[in-house]
Amino acid sequence: MGLVVQKYGGSSVADAERIKRVAQRIVATKKAGNDVVVIVSAMGDTTDDLIGLATQVSPLPPGRELDMLLTSGERISMALLAMAIGNLGIEALSFTGSQAGVITDSVHGKARIIDVTPGRIRQAIEAGKIAIVAGFQGVSQDSKDITTLGRGGSDTTAVALAAAMEAEVCEIYTDVDGVYTADPRIVSSARRISRITYEEMLEMAACGAKVLHLRSVEYARRYGVPVHVRSSFTDREGTWVTFEPERDDMEQPIISGVAHDRSEAKITVVGVPDKPGEAAAIFRTVADDEINIDMIVQNVSQAATGRTDISFTLPKTDGQQAMAALNAARDQVGFEALQYDDKIGKVSLIGAGMRSHPGVSARFFSALADAGVNVQIISTSEIRISVVCGEDDVPAAVSAVHSAFELDAEDEFAQVYGGTGR
Amino acid sequence: MGLVVQKYGGSSVADAERIKRVAQRIVATKKAGNDVVVIVSAMGDTTDDLIGLATQVSPLPPGRELDMLLTSGERISMALLAMAIGNLGIEALSFTGSQAGVITDSVHGKARIIDVTPGRIRQAIEAGKIAIVAGFQGVSQDSKDITTLGRGGSDTTAVALAAAMEAEVCEIYTDVDGVYTADPRIVSSARRISRITYEEMLEMAACGAKVLHLRSVEYARRYGVPVHVRSSFTDREGTWVTFEPERDDMEQPIISGVAHDRSEAKITVVGVPDKPGEAAAIFRTVADDEINIDMIVQNVSQAATGRTDISFTLPKTDGQQAMAALNAARDQVGFEALQYDDKIGKVSLIGAGMRSHPGVSARFFSALADAGVNVQIISTSEIRISVVCGEDDVPAAVSAVHSAFELDAEDEFAQVYGGTGR
Numbered sequence: 125m126g127l128v129v130q131k132y133g134g135s136s137v138a139d140a141e142r143i144k145r146v147a148q149r150i151v152a153t154k155k156a157g158n159d160v161v162v163i164v165s166a167m168g169d170t171t172d173d174l175i176g177l178a179t180q181v182s183p184l185p186p187g188r189e190l191d192m193l194l195t196s197g198e199r200i201s202m203a204l205l206a207m208a209i210g211n212l213g214i215e216a217l218s219f220t221g222s223q224a225g226v227i228t229d230s231v232h233g234k235a236r237i238i239d240v241t242p243g244r245i246r247q248a249i250e251a252g253k254i255a256i257v258a259g260f261q262g263v264s265q266d267s268k269d270i271t272t273l274g275r276g277g278s279d280t281t282a283v284a285l286a287a288a289m290e291a292e293v294c295e296i297y298t299d300v301d302g303v304y305t306a307d308p309r310i311v312s313s314a315r316r317i318s319r320i321t322y323e324e325m326l327e328m329a330a331c332g333a334k335v336l337h338l339r340s341v342e343y344a345r346r347y348g349v350p351v352h353v354r355s356s357f358t359d360r361e362g363t364w365v366t367f368e369p370e371r372d373d374m375e376q377p378i379i380s381g382v383a384h385d386r387s388e389a390k391i392t393v394v395g396v397p398d399k400p401g402e403a404a405a406i407f408r409t410v411a412d413d414e415i416n417i418d419m420i421v422q423n424v425s426q427a428a429t430g431r432t433d434i435s436f437t438l439p440k441t442d443g444q445q446a447m448a449a450l451n452a453a454r455d456q457v458g459f460e461a462l463q464y465d466d467k468i469g470k471v472s473l474i475g476a477g478m479r480s481h482p483g484v485s486a487r488f489f490s491a492l493a494d495a496g497v498n499v500q501i502i503s504t505s506e507i508r509i510s511v512v513c514g515e516d517d518v519p520a521a522v523s524a525v526h527s528a529f530e531l532d533a534e535d536e537f538a539q540v541y542g543g544t545g546r
Numbered sequence: 547m548g549l550v551v552q553k554y555g556g557s558s559v560a561d562a563e564r565i566k567r568v569a570q571r572i573v574a575t576k577k578a579g580n581d582v583v584v585i586v587s588a589m590g591d592t593t594d595d596l597i598g599l600a601t602q603v604s605p606l607p608p609g610r611e612l613d614m615l616l617t618s619g620e621r622i623s624m625a626l627l628a629m630a631i632g633n634l635g636i637e638a639l640s641f642t643g644s645q646a647g648v649i650t651d652s653v654h655g656k657a658r659i660i661d662v663t664p665g666r667i668r669q670a671i672e673a674g675k676i677a678i679v680a681g682f683q684g685v686s687q688d689s690k691d692i693t694t695l696g697r698g699g700s701d702t703t704a705v706a707l708a709a710a711m712e713a714e715v716c717e718i719y720t721d722v723d724g725v726y727t728a729d730p731r732i733v734s735s736a737r738r739i740s741r742i743t744y745e746e747m748l749e750m751a752a753c754g755a756k757v758l759h760l761r762s763v764e765y766a767r768r769y770g771v772p773v774h775v776r777s778s779f780t781d782r783e784g785t786w787v788t789f790e791p792e793r794d795d796m797e798q799p800i801i802s803g804v805a806h807d808r809s810e811a812k813i814t815v816v817g818v819p820d821k822p823g824e825a826a827a828i829f830r831t832v833a834d835d836e837i838n839i840d841m842i843v844q845n846v847s848q849a850a851t852g853r854t855d856i857s858f859t860l861p862k863t864d865g866q867q868a869m870a871a872l873n874a875a876r877d878q879v880g881f882e883a884l885q886y887d888d889k890i891g892k893v894s895l896i897g898a899g900m901r902s903h904p905g906v907s908a909r910f911f912s913a914l915a916d917a918g919v920n921v922q923i924i925s926t927s928e929i930r931i932s933v934v935c936g937e938d939d940v941p942a943a944v945s946a947v948h949s950a951f952e953l954d955a956e957d958e959f960a961q962v963y964g965g966t967g968r
Contacts, residue, residue, distance in 0.1 A: 140602035147603075174622065180562035181569075181626050182633040189632070192640050193625035196618035200596065203615035204603050210611070211604040218614050223690075268645075 126292040127249070128153055131163040131259065131282035135299045136356040137201045138168035146297075146356060147208035150254060154214055159249045161289065162216075163259045163282040164205055166197025187232025191261075191272045195221070198258035198278075206256045216254040219244060221261035221270075225288075226281060228262035228271045235262055235271035237280065237343075240288035257285060276337030283340045287347035294344065294351050296336065301355035302362035303328065303335050305381035305531040310519050314526065315533035317380060319364045324380045324474050327508045331472035332385030341365065369476055379475035379484075379529045384522050386469045386515060388418060389443040390500070392435040393450065395460025398425040402457065403434060409453045415442040419470070419503045419512060431460070435501060437512060440466050468500065469518035472510040473525055485509060491528035497521045548714040549671070550575055553585040553681065553704035557721045558778040559623045560590035568719075568778060569630035572676060576636055581671045583711065584638075585681045585704040586627055588619025609654025613683075613694045617643070620680035620700075628678045638676040641666060643683035643692075647710075648703060650684035650693045657684055657693035659702065659765075662710035679707060698759030705762045709769035716766065716773050718758060723777035724784035725750065725757050727803035727953040732941050736948065737955035739802060741786045746802040746896050749930045753894035754807025763787065791898055801897035801906075801951045806944050808891045808937060810840060811865040812922070814857040815872065817882025820847040824879065825856060831875045837864040841892070841925045841934060853882070857923060859934060862888050890922065891940035894932040895947055907931060913950035919943045 130150065137143050154160050174193050178185045185193075202218040209216035225241035248255040259278025262271050273280050279296060286294035303325065306314040320328070322345035329338040335353055344351050344365065354362030369378060396402050403422065410417060418437045425432040438446055443466060450462055471492075478484045488509050492499060497520060501512040513521055526532060552572065559565050576582050596615050600607045607615075624640040631638035647663035670677040681700025684693050695702055701718060708716035725747070728736040742750070744767035751760040757775055766773050766787065776784030791800060818824050825844065832839055840859045847854040860868055865888060872884055893914075900906045910931050914921060919942060923934040935943055948954060 140599060143603050177562060177622070177626060178629055181565050182629040184633075185629040186632050186637075189625045189628045189638075189640055192628075193622060196621040196625075199618040199621065200599070200615060203611045203618075204599060206611045206614075207600055207604040207607040210608050211606075215608075216611075218611055 127159040127161065127289055129161045129163065129282055129286040129289070129291040129294045130297060131278055131295065132165065132205075132297045132356060133278065133299070134165040134168050134170070134201075136297050137164055137205060140204070143201070143204050144208050147205060147212055149356065150205075150209055151212045151214055154254055161245060161249065161255045161257060161285060161291070162205065163257050163278055163285065164198060164201050165259050165278040166194075167201045167204075170197040170200070188269055191232045191270050194272055195258065195261045195270050198260055202256045202258050209254055209256075214254060215252075216256055217248050218256040218258070219248075220258050221281065222263035224255075224257045224285065226262035226284065227265050228273070230264040230266055230269065230271065232269075232271055234274035235264065237262060237273070237284050238265060240284050242285060242288050245285070245289065257281065273339075276340070279337040279340035280343055283343045283347075283349050283351065286349045287343065291349070294349050296340075296351060296353045297356035298335060298353065299355065299357070300335060301358060301360055302353050303333065303365075303381070306522050306526045307333075307384065310384070310522050311382070311526045311532075313532035314381075315531065317363050318361070319366065319368070320380055321367060321369050321476065322365060323507060324476060325365045327472070327474040327505065328381060328383050331383035331470065331474065331508065331510060332387070333381070333383045336365070379473065379531060381474055381531065382522050382526045382529075383472045383474060384469060384518050385472075386518060387440055388437040388468060388470060388512075389440045389464065389466035390435055390437050390468050390512065391443070391446060391450070392433055392463040392465070393457075393459045394433050394463060395429070395431045396434055397458050398430050398432045405453070405457045406434060406450070406459075407436075409449050409457065410438070410446050413442075413445055413449050415439075415446050419501050419510065421501045437468070437470070437501065467515040468512050469515045469521075470510055470512050471518060471521040471525065472508055473529070474508050476507050478507055478509065487528050488525060491524040492521055495520045495524035497524070549581045549583065549711055551583045551585065551704055551708040551711070551713040551716045552719060553700055553717065554587065554627075554719045554778060555700065555721070556587040556590050556592070556623075558719055559586055559627060562626070565589075565623070565626050566630050569627060569634055571778065572627075572631055573634045573636055576676055583667060583671065583677045583679060583707060583713070584627065585679050585700055585707065586620060586624050587681050587700040588616075589623045589626075592619040592622065610691055613654045613692050616694055617680065617683045617692050620682060624678045624680050631676055631678075636676060637674075638678055639670045640678040640680070641670075642680050643703065644685035646677075646679045646707065648684035648706065649687050650695070652686040652688050652691065652693065654691075654693055656696040657686065659684060659695070659706050660687060662706050664707060664710050667707070667711065679703065695761075698762070701759040701762035702765055705765045705769075705771050705773065708771045709765065713771070716771050718762075718773060718775045719778035720757060720775065721777065721779070722757060723780060723782055724775050725755065725787075725803070728944050728948045729755075729806065732806070732944050733804070733948045733954075735954035736803075737953065739785050740783070741788065741790070742802055743789060743791050743898065744787060745929055746898060747787045749894070749896040749927065750803060750805050753805035753892065753896065753930065753932060754809070755803070755805045758787070801895065801900075801953065803896055803953065804944050804948045804951075805894045805896060806891060806940050807894075808940060809862055810859040810890060810892060810934075811862045811886065811888035812857055812859050812890050812934065813865070813868060813872070814855055814885040814887070815879075815881045816855050816885060817851070817853045818856055819880050820852050820854045827875070827879045828856060828872070828881075829858075831871050831879070832860070832868050835864075835867055835871050837861075837868050841923050841932065843923045859890070859892070859923065889937040890934050891937045891943075892932055892934050893940060893943040893947065894930055895951070896930050898929050900929055900931065909950050910947060913946040914943055917942045917946035919946070
């Protein structure tokens with residue numbers, strides 16, 4: 125057997141009992157003849173608790189110090205996990221991101237990995253030990269300061285180490301047993317996807333599926349790391365994310381699933397003069413504040429006024445900042461008014477070969493219409509159709525689309541996987 | 547002004563409010579024109595909580611992993627303190643023991659400092675910033691693993707950095723306002739000592755005074771670092787620990803104070819053959835288990851049997867291990883029986899010029915006799931007399947000796963400092 129990289133999220137190591145259970149799984153993997161490198165997140169709500177402490181002492185803590193603070197979380201979980209494994213008779217050594225050679229840029233709070241030099245991890249593995257590595261953290265190349273990769277960064281750490289060490293598989297353990305065709309909390313008949321391509325998984329993650337972090341999927345695709353998303357509470361196979369699609373029959377459109385996202389807001393810029401450069405001025409204003417916008421729609425210009433409306437979506441968390449920036453640029457851009465709506469949701473259908481099958485769009489919009497869902501914005505890619513609708517319409521929209529594309533599990537299957545939540 | 551090193555203990559940074567108060571004190575020191583390096587312990591009971599977690603996952607956690615775990619404590623407090631200072635308008639950077647250049651040997655849990663290379667601290671200070679350094683921790687020279695200096699190690703970190711950076715003073719902030727002539731919880735009329743020599747402070751610390759850690763005093767004496775022990779809750783001067791004694795009049799014995807210690811146990815080896823090498827065999831047996839013994843007494847040999855009894859004291863925490871080692875060596879050493887007593891206490895009188903003033907011993911033992919205290923073991927040094935008595939006799943013994951040497955504060959003074967506890 126070869127090298128297996130396993131990543132355990134915060135809920136898998138939330139308390140001493142769970143840490144001991146995870147230790148048993150790791151030791152079993154080792155005893156089956158594998159070398160094992162483990163990436164671990166902070167226990168349960170540790171990170172939120174630490175952020176709470178930080179806001180008590182400073183309204184706007186400096187990024188360097190916030191990273192120093194938050195990285196204590198994985199330090200605790202990784203040391204406890206190493207102890208629990210040691211107690212089962214196999215020596216485990218824990219390593220910080222810095223010790224594991226996770227080199228990043230200097231952007232505190234959302235650093236990007238620029239190199240991985242896992243010399244000490246290799247040494248530990250070659251000595252027959254299990255290496256436990258702190259997820260989410262690294263050290264900056266220039267200043268040698270501690271950095272963090274941002275929320276969900278432990279997935280990225282796991283994939284990056286799997287790539288650098290040419291692991292056979294990167295197993296992502298979580299509290300669900302894989303990627304589903306829809307959120308089982310909304311669609312009780314959603315079924316687990318056994319295999320999905322990097323591209324489809326990227327679209328799923330970008331459209332709101334929270335099982336895997338978007339950056340980790342990008343990283344896995346770039347280095348061809350096979351990722352296996354599975355539950356830390358069962359031995360069942362989960363979802364494999366690889367280059368190969370699920371089926372051989374490429375002539376049929378292959379629908380992976382329905383994703384939804386309630387984390388965005390919509391800004392409408394009303395009465396924009398319909399002349400070249402106006403849209404660019406608006407989006408430059410927002411981009412200058414380092415805010416990512418997602419979907420954009422521009423209405424047909426009204427002949428009488430020579431003006432048009434432009435709507436776009438962006439993370440709710442950036443909403444107030446974007447509104448302030450646009451208001452400040454009002455005279456320069458010359459629009460009439462701003463509207464802000466954070467009661468929206470995005471529903472997306474993801475699947476390969478979608479564009480070449482016109483029937484897909486027709487069926488998608490028929491299902492939404494039959495369910496009485498009013499569509500506000502539409503966006504498509506080669507393997508995705510997304511719409512923005514009212515927030516309250518999201519459950520009906522997801523269910524309708526899921527059924528229309530025959531993604532519902534058969535009855536027996538649904539009884540096993542459906543009603544269990546995630 | 548010059549460089550001031552300040553050390554704040556766990557109770558001074560136990561919650562967000564206290565951290566903000568400590569931040570104000572640090573900023574005030576900086577604004578008074580000083581460069582400031584701060585050493586900080588883990589918040590309140592963090593270390594005990596982490597040890598509790600460790601014992602939940604492993605009965606005997608490996609030292610390397612325990613050190614990795616415990617060092618997360620200072621990481622939290624130092625980052626929060628840096629944030630709180632930043633919020634007051636002065637930039638502060640936090641550094642782990644490793645980043646601060648605290649190089650140690652590889653003995654996890656009680657590592658010794660072998661070098662201090664504070665290049666990054668100097669850089670921060672020269673850039674006009676305040677440096678916050680994690681106490682208690684370092685990095686091993688050989689394996690580059692994280693180490694801890696043992697309980698109270700933050701005092702040692704502070705003194706070591708003050709020495710390496712040639713600070714004007716090392717201020718140790720704690721929840722008492724200095725070193726007292728006796729524990730104020732026992733002697734309500736105890737008074738604060740304004741100045742004490744390294745030697746006397748060493749004896750006080752070795753004999754149970756808990757304000758300063760023994761190793762930090764040894765370190766301070768070796769490098770001549772002036773130490774100022776003071777309260778983080780007031781601006782009053784505390785106790786200065788330096789080379790110079792309190793008074794100029796060297797012809798009078800100068801009594802510093804009365805210390806007591808309830809942390810030791812007594813082992814009596816009964817019926818030891820009275821011939822050369824027997825005592826050595828006993829103490830070698832104990833020393834082989836790396837147990838430090840403190841006071842020793844050997845009874846006069848009984849002519850009839852040719853045997854004697856040897857008693858010694860040692861930390862209670864090592865008691866069971868020492869008894870097991872001695873029992874195992876019973877045949878080899880040839881004693882008759884072992885007795886174990888952990889209901890003992892040690893009371894010590896510390897002061898310069900004691901040996902050359904015979905009246906001191908006489909007054910000491912008269913005071914104990916008048917108080918009805920039965921003395922079990924006696925030990926003396928140039929500047930100390932210690933006795934072992936029953937645990938229950940400790941308060942009476944301390945009070946009697948304190949009064950006999952006229953250490954009691956005058957009434958008005960006692961009202962201010964006496965009854966406040968420590």
